[in-house]
Amino acid sequence: xxxxxxxxxxxxxxxxxxxxxxxxxxxxxxxxxxxxxxxxxxxxxxxxxxxxxxxxxxxxxxxxxxxxxxxxxxxxxxxxxxxxxxxxxxxxxxxxxxxxxxxxxxxxxxxxxxxxxxxxxxxxxxxxxxxxxxxxxxxxxxxxxxxxxxxxxxxxxxxxxxxxxxxxxxxxxxxxxxxxxxxxxxxxxxxxxxxxxxxxxxxxxxxxxxxxxxxxxxxxxxxxxxxxxxxxxxxxxxxxxxxxxxxxxxxxxxxxxxxxxxxxxxxxxxxxxxxxxxxxxxxxxxxxxxxxxxxxxxxxxxxxxxxxxxxxxxxxxxxxxxxxxxxxxxxxxxxxxxxxxxxxxxxxxxxxxxxxxxxxxxxxxxxxxxxxxxxxxxxxxxxxxxxxxxxxxxxxxxxxxxxxxxxxxxxxxxxxxxxxxxxxxxxxxxxxxxxxxxxxxxxxxxxxxxxxxxxxxxxxxxxxxxxxxxxxxxxxxxxxxxxxxxxxxxxxxxxxxxxxxxxxxxxxxxxxxxxxxxxxxxxxxxxxxxxxxxxxxxxxxxxxxxxxxxxxxxxxxxxxxxxxxxxxxxxxxxxxxxxxxxxxxxxxxxxxxxxxxxxxxxxxxxxxxxxxxxxxxxxxxxxxxxxxxxxxxxxxxxxxxxxxxxxxxxxxxxxxxxxxxxxxxxxxxxxxxxxxxxxxxxxxxxxxxxxxxxxxxxxxxxxxxxxxxxxxxxxxxxxxxxxxxxxxxxxxxxxxxxxxxxxxxxxxxxxx
Numbered sequence: 102x103x104x105x106x107x108x109x110x111x112x113x114x115x116x117x118x119x120x121x122x123x124x125x126x127x128x129x130x131x132x133x134x135x136x137x138x139x140x141x142x143x144x145x146x147x148x149x150x151x152x153x154x155x156x157x158x159x160x161x162x163x164x165x166x167x168x169x170x171x172x173x174x175x176x177x178x179x180x181x182x183x184x185x186x187x188x189x190x191x192x193x194x195x196x197x198x199x200x201x202x203x204x205x206x207x208x209x210x211x212x213x214x215x216x217x218x219x220x221x222x223x224x225x226x227x228x229x230x231x232x233x234x235x236x237x238x239x240x241x242x243x244x245x246x247x248x249x250x251x252x253x254x255x256x257x258x259x260x261x262x263x264x265x266x267x268x269x270x271x272x273x274x275x276x277x278x279x280x281x282x283x284x285x286x287x288x289x290x291x292x293x294x295x296x297x298x299x300x301x302x303x304x305x306x307x308x309x310x311x312x313x314x315x316x317x318x319x320x321x322x323x324x325x326x327x328x329x330x331x332x333x334x335x336x337x338x339x340x341x342x343x344x345x346x347x348x349x350x351x352x353x354x355x356x357x358x359x360x361x362x363x364x365x366x367x368x369x370x371x372x373x374x375x376x377x378x379x380x381x382x383x384x385x386x387x388x389x390x391x392x393x394x395x396x397x398x399x400x401x402x403x404x405x406x407x408x409x410x411x412x413x414x415x416x417x418x419x420x421x422x423x424x425x426x427x428x429x430x431x432x433x434x435x436x437x438x439x440x441x442x443x444x445x446x447x448x449x450x451x452x453x454x455x456x457x458x459x460x461x462x463x464x465x466x467x468x469x470x471x472x473x474x475x476x477x478x479x480x481x482x483x484x485x486x487x488x489x490x491x492x493x494x495x496x497x498x499x500x501x502x503x504x505x506x507x508x509x510x511x512x513x514x515x516x517x518x519x520x521x522x523x524x525x526x527x528x529x530x531x532x533x534x535x536x537x538x539x540x541x542x543x544x545x546x547x548x549x550x551x552x553x554x555x556x557x558x559x560x561x562x563x564x565x566x567x568x569x570x571x572x573x574x575x576x577x578x579x580x581x582x583x584x585x586x587x588x589x590x591x592x593x594x595x596x597x598x599x600x601x602x603x604x605x606x607x608x609x610x611x612x613x614x615x616x617x618x619x620x621x622x623x624x625x626x627x628x629x630x631x632x633x634x635x636x637x638x639x640x641x642x643x644x645x646x647x648x649x650x651x652x653x654x655x656x657x658x659x660x661x662x663x664x665x666x667x668x669x670x671x672x673x674x675x676x677x678x679x680x681x682x683x684x685x686x687x688x689x690x691x692x693x694x695x696x697x698x699x700x701x702x703x704x705x706x707x708x709x710x711x712x713x714x715x716x717x718x719x720x721x722x723x724x725x726x727x728x729x730x731x732x733x734x735x736x737x738x739x740x741x742x743x744x745x746x747x748x749x750x751x752x753x754x755x756x757x758x759x760x761x762x763x764x765x766x767x768x769x770x771x772x773x774x775x776x777x778x779x780x781x782x783x784x785x786x787x788x789x790x791x792x793x794x795x796x797x798x799x800x801x802x803x804x805x806x807x808x809x810x811x812x813x814x815x816x817x818x819x820x821x822x823x824x825x826x827x828x829x830x831x832x833x834x835x836x837x838x839x840x841x842x843x844x845x846x847x848x849x850x851x852x853x
Contacts, residue, residue: 136518138300140400141636143791145308149523149638153230154223156643159203160230164237164647165654167192171241172655174810176252176662180673181684186391189238190310190799191806194334196234197314200226228315232637233647235307236630240651250619251275251656252663253693254611258556259667260674260687261694262459264608268664270553273545276656278615280542281568282623283652285575286631287535289624292576294631297518299583301632306398308636309795329793330800337386337804344385345805346812348827352385353766358833365835365850366424369436374831376437377415378765382773386801387809389770392763393755394586396775397798401783402747403585404775410756411772414484415765423476429714431476432841439478439692439761441699443470446844451698459558461605461702471714472703481760482699483718485593487725488754489574492591494726495751496577498733520635527640534645543568546616558609563599567616570595575621582625583632585752592618596700597709603701610701611693623652684817692762725754 136142167189174187207222255271258264293299313326324332344351357371357380373381383389389396396404422428423436433446441449454466474482550561559567574591582588592614599613627648634644672678674687699708708715728750736745756768778797783790816822826832838849845851 136300136520137297140302140305141300144305144795145520145636146312147519147523149526151526151638153227155229155233155640156646157223157230158207158219158221159200159226160233160647162203163196163200164234164651167196167234167238168241168651168655169658171238172658173241173662175242176659177666178809178813179252179689180256180666180670180687186242187806187810188802189235189242190307190802191810192238192241193231193235193307193310193799194314194803197226197231200230200234228311229637229639231311231315232634232639233643235311236634236639236644236647237651237654239626239630240648240655250615250622250693251278252659253690254615255660256663256667256674256687256690257611257694257697258608260690262455262607264459264556266556267553268660270549270556271664272657272660273549274612274615275660276653277542277546277549278619279623279652279656280538281546281571281616281620282625283627283649284535284539284542285571285620285624286627287530287532288539289576289579289628290631293579293583293628294635295521297521299580299632301583301629302400302403302586303394303398304629304633304636306395306795306798307633310799311637313796313799323792326792326796330796333797333800334804334807337801338808339804341386341805341808342812344383344387345809346816347823349830350827350832352383352388353381353764353831354384355381355766355831355833357381358831358836363835365838365840368833368836369423372437372831372833372836373766374764375435375833375836376765377419378769379416381766381769383766383770386805388767389774390802392759392767393771395798395802396771397778397794397801399586399775399779400584401775401779403749403752404772404779406585406747406749406752407756407768408772408776410753411765411768412756413753414480414757415769418480419477422480427841429476429479430473430841433839433844434473434475435837435839436475437477437761437764438475438837439695440475441695442473442475444473445470446839446841446846449473449698451702455702458555459606459608461704463605466703472699472708473714474699478761479715479718481757482593482715483721484754484757485591486597486718487721487728488751488758489591489594490722490726491728491754492577492581492751493574495729495749496580498729499736499746500577500580520638523638524635524641527638528642530641530645538649556608557612558603558606559612560609563603563609563613564616566599566602567595567613568620570598570617571620571624575624578621579625579628581749581751583628585749588622588625591621592696593700596696597705600700600705604704604706605702607697607701611697614696688762725750 135147136145171187171189171192178187204222204224204226209220209222211218211220251274255266255274258266309326310330313330316326353373355371355373355376355378358368361367361371369376370379371381372378373383393399393407419436423431430444433444434442441451443449449470449472453469454462456462546564547561550557550559550564554560578588578591595614595617596610599610599617603609603613630648631641631644633639634641667673670685673685674690676686676691679685699705705713707713709719710716732745732748732750736742739745760768778790778794782794822828834848837846839846840852842852
């Protein structure tokens with residue numbers, strides 16, 4: 102994170118289009134009031150107009166409509182072979198002309214309702230209404246997009262385990278995990294929203310886009326931000342027809358496989374989809390931003406840390422473990438795969454070890470086969486062990502004293518920047534508003550454990566344990582995300598812990614994961630939106646209302662759409678039964694199912710305990726806890742070396758997070774793109790970066806999302822798919838082959 106004090110002159114108070122005028126009487130901040138984070142000082146407006154109406158009829162109508170559309174589309178697309186997450190930027194752009202049209206046409210007279218007077222049209226459509234609409238739309242992304250944890254658990258229960266869980270039980274699961282996250286967010290506001298250094302880099306793209314859409318700029322020879330946005334959104338929209346439909350090979354361009362078409366080793370090294378991706382690259386923005394978000398909004402120091410971890414893992418550790426030491430019998434399996442395997446290299450059939458009560462049949466397991474993982478999958482799990490303990494240690498050492506001071510209410514006495522001072526004009530949200538939601542969702546979750554005991558498998562004390570785990574880890578993970586734009590996950594740890602306590606119960610494992618982990622994910626999403634409201638000077642009580650209503654609406658529609666799809670699409674997610682060209686293979690939910698088998702059904706005791714094949718990976722818990730210590734010690738010995746505290750072990754370990762389903766090619770292309778814009782452009786073309794960098798990120802997201810939706814409904818959903826050399830994602834058929842002697846896999850040579 103850059104913390105260098107900004108020496109550039111403060112931006113002039115932005116003049117804006119009709120109805121968007123910011124308060125020109127707000128005095129410009131003194132130099133010592135400006136945000137110490139340079140990126141924020143360059144991008145975020147330092148003025149406010151408290152008179153602008155916020156919770157208008159237009160905001161409610163467009164916000165709920167946007168939320169509904171996005172949650173439908175994101176839930177719909179999450180089941181596809183090529184999942185597509187549609188960001189709130191799509192609706193952020195689409196609602197602007199609609200809002201202005203409503204401002205021009207709705208009646209302006211006042212109406213009385215329950216003794217209160219209000220107007221459908223209080224004046225021109227303004228930037229604060231636009232922010233509230235986007236916050237509601239974000240609920241449709243955070244709940245339906247990404248990994249969709251809650252729906253993932255319900256999909257696994259119904260589609261993979263064929264469990265007859267009720268709709269009411271499922272609705273409680275979906276809503277309580279999200280409301281619980283909102284409760285955590287309210288408790289952690291003072292640590293993760295108010296402090297200047299908690300700057301949430303991803304918000305700057307949205308701030309830039311809001312300013313581009315609403316502010317009038319002085320005429321210069323260069324493009325205005327709005328024109329720049331429209332040009333590059335159009336270019337991104339047109340270009341995505343190639344990787345999205347006409348020429349999908351651009352998503353994984355693996356030229357090494359063409360040079361050595363008969364070499365297994367060369368294809369394992371060069372495959373962008375099934376191998377290490379050396380020399381492979383992607384020219385697909387969706388592929389670049391798929392797993393770590395937009396590289397244009399990630400600070401350079403974070404990109405550098407991720408890059409160090411990626412290079413160590415992919416180019417040093419994995420090759421040594423696979424080719425030199427054959428760690429974990431690695432050569433019996435593909436070098437990179439998210440599938441589960443038997444000892445003979447065949448795909449693992451979990452139906453052979455499952456009882457009718459969805460428990461482990463121990464006798465059948467011992468007769469069938471132990472469970473094996475591909476080497477990259479196994480080592481990625483080990484990295485999750487190190488990442489969890491490293492996050493706790495890092496935050497305790499580098500941020501612990503600040504957190505302790507703030508917990509003793511010292512935050513009231515610290516110097517505030519201009520944004521915090523401007524927000525003092527508004528009524529704050531009482532803490533008890535959040536506590537009611539928190540304890541209400543906890544009570545409803547515990548009730549579910551008693552009423553649907555057989556379905557959920559998780560006892561009440563296990564649910565309380567999940568709440569405790571979420572309470573412990575949300576703050577340190579939030580500190581990492583708020584400063585680096587990276588979110589170290591702890592899915593593996595949550596499932597590891599409950600897998601030891603309740604072995605052989607995959608559904609209990611799933612539920613513990615979503616209550617322990619998903620509530621954290623939603624809490625961090627809510628906190629990011631709270632920081633966006635802080636930057637855009639939205640009254641806190643308006644933010645509370647918008648987030649809560651958006652969450653309830655999005656959660657309900659999220660489950661309704663998933664329930665409809667699970668009931669109406671025959672054999673959804675069942676790859677063995679589906680037609681080969683079916684788009685409903687659910688790759689993200691397959692990973693969720695595999696995790697429930699590893700940690701819940703078979704359990705960590707059999708895989709990572711004494712005598713388990715992967716037992717040595719457990720040492721990474723200790724290694725991860727110790728690694729931040731020498732860096733912290735060096736930072737104290739050499740306080741003038743400002744680069745030492747920027748070495749971030751949790752973020753370094755994030756360089757190999759998410760693989761699978763993320764591929765090395767996704768991460769490598771993300772690193773290169775981020776390096777170009779957030780190092781070279783930021784350093785040598787700072788004025789261009791200040792004006793256009795975040796706008797470019799928003800334009801690429803929006804153009805890709807619009808074309809992705811259009812391609813699906815106009816062509817792919819109608820079965821109008823192309824078949825030629827360029828539509829195959831990866832021309833590396835031998836990359837999935839094992840190299841151990843005697844392992845027989847269809848389509849692969851057998852080594853003697």
